[in-house]
Amino acid sequence: MKKIVAVLGVTALFLSGCSTNETSATAPSVEPAKPSATATPSETGSDEPERSTRGNLVKVVGQGGGRANEAGEQLVDFVVNSISVDVPCTAEFATAPENGHFVVLEMAVETSPKLAEDINPEFYTGGWKAIAANGTTSNVILGTGAAYSCFPQSELLPSLIGPGEKAVGKIVLDVETPEGVLVLEDSWEWTYPQGS
Numbered sequence: 001m002k003k004i005v006a007v008l009g010v011t012a013l014f015l016s017g018c019s020t021n022e023t024s025a026t027a028p029s030v031e032p033a034k035p036s037a038t039a040t041p042s043e044t045g046s047d048e049p050e051r052s053t054r055g056n057l058v059k060v061v062g063q064g065g066g067r068a069n070e071a072g073e074q075l076v077d078f079v080v081n082s083i084s085v086d087v088p089c090t091a092e093f094a095t096a097p098e099n100g101h102f103v104v105l106e107m108a109v110e111t112s113p114k115l116a117e118d119i120n121p122e123f124y125t126g127g128w129k130a131i132a133a134n135g136t137t138s139n140v141i142l143g144t145g146a147a148y149s150c151f152p153q154s155e156l157l158p159s160l161i162g163p164g165e166k167a168v169g170k171i172v173l174d175v176e177t178p179e180g181v182l183v184l185e186d187s188w189e190w191t192y193p194q195g196s
Contacts, residue, residue, distance in 0.1 A: 085104075097147070101178050
């Protein structure tokens with residue numbers, strides 16, 4: 001009987017060491033603008049996400065994305081809540097686009113504290129490129145002075161988001177064409193305007 005009580009006591013002690021009061025990281029707290037329009041894996045018969053001919057994950061407005069470390073721990077969660085073309089600027093000293101058109105993305109980002117341990121300890125929101133509808137990659141600078149001065153600074157998403165942070169805001173890209181594909185960090189892409 002003493003052996004059983006001793007075993008139960010050791011088991012209880014061991015299991016109490018496995019619990020924690022810490023909360024786990026969650027997805028961005030901003031709700032997506034609308035549900036994803038893509039098919040679920042059960043509808044397509046595949047668990048593989050849709051990829052473009054460029055190898056990027058194809059995303060739509062309201063569909064989350066993110067980055068994990070080699071251990072599979074989520075480091076960054078984000079969602080693009082809207083993509084609009086030729087939106088009127090509201091900043092006091094706004095100017096016309098230098099390349100032809102402003103594309104405005106509304107984005108929410110949340111990072112895990114574990115991002116500090118990653119080789120890239122920040123999430124960079126400025127790594128965008130534009131591809132025209134005919135497949136031509138733009139070689140102009142998308143982050144022009146006109147793009148940065150389109151909205152008040154308080155409405156813009158920070159360009160660097162560190163570990164354990166949340167941010168919501170606009171990204172303004174100064175593009176050449178009113179429709180095409182936007183690529184973030186050679187990993188994810190969205191068509192613009194949405195619905196095309």
